[in-house]
Amino acid sequence: MYCSHHIEDNPSFGNAFTKCRKIVGYFKHSPANTMELSRLQVALRQVAEPLVQDVSKRWNLSLAMITHLQQNWEAVKATLDQQNVGDAETADNVTELLGGDDLVSCSVVLPALCHLNHTTEISDDDPNYVVRFKTIKGDLATRVAETNITWLKLASVLDPRFKDIKCLPRGERVEVWTRLEEMLQEAAPRRWIA
Incomplete structure (x- = not known):
């Protein structure tokens, strides 16, 4: 199979990656947000680990970013909800774009x-x-x-x-x-x- 474009060129994948980067960036640029995320991770009995920032030249970091978001989804969403951030709705959209509930078109x-x-x-x-x-x-x-x-x-x-x-x-x-x-x-x- 041949693939001539990057993930950002694909409308649905590119949109999902942009939203994931935005959510991770929200936490990476604020120590207070990161501390709150860690607190909620512990409260939800998850490992308190930082989110991974994506770097466009390293595809394995893209995979790590998505994996960490999925593993920490409850804590991420709870943090965004607590802070009344408009990204909480964006977070729901990312879930849908990355696979929906159970079915894929x-x-x-x-x-x-x-x-x-x-x-x-x-x-x-x-x-x-x-x-x-x-x-x-x-x-x-x-x-x-x-x-x-x-x-x-x-x-x-x-x-x-x-x-x-x-x-x-x-x-x-x-x-x-x-x-x-x-x-x-x-x-x-x-x-x-x-």
Whole structure:
């Protein structure tokens, strides 16, 4: 699978990451907010740990930022709620963007797979623990092989957020649009000539 863009270029993922960064930045720029978060983490019987700030050049920090937000979600939300911060509503939106309650739209699957494929490329600069994590790529490829990619492509092209399907090479994009047009023509009512 080919992925030519960064996560920020993907409307739904980029929006979620921006909101996550904003929430983490709110705590990182205020020692008082960080102390309150630590207090609530302890009160909720969680490990009192700081949130991780994302750095755009290091994808593993993006993953760490999201992981820490998810692990500390109750304390983060409680802190924002206590301080009557408008970001509490933003926090609810982040949860929805990162996966909703239980279900994920199939239009999101292909862009997500594309991003995972791109970020699991092993580089010479990766430490050993990152290389071990990136071995999920083999398992990911096995699971993708069992997936109906054609339907995922069609679902993505029908979703306004992904209609340009940048996660595919240009030639495949044309094929998807052609297949969609064929399906629409097949589904159109046939006119009988008398």
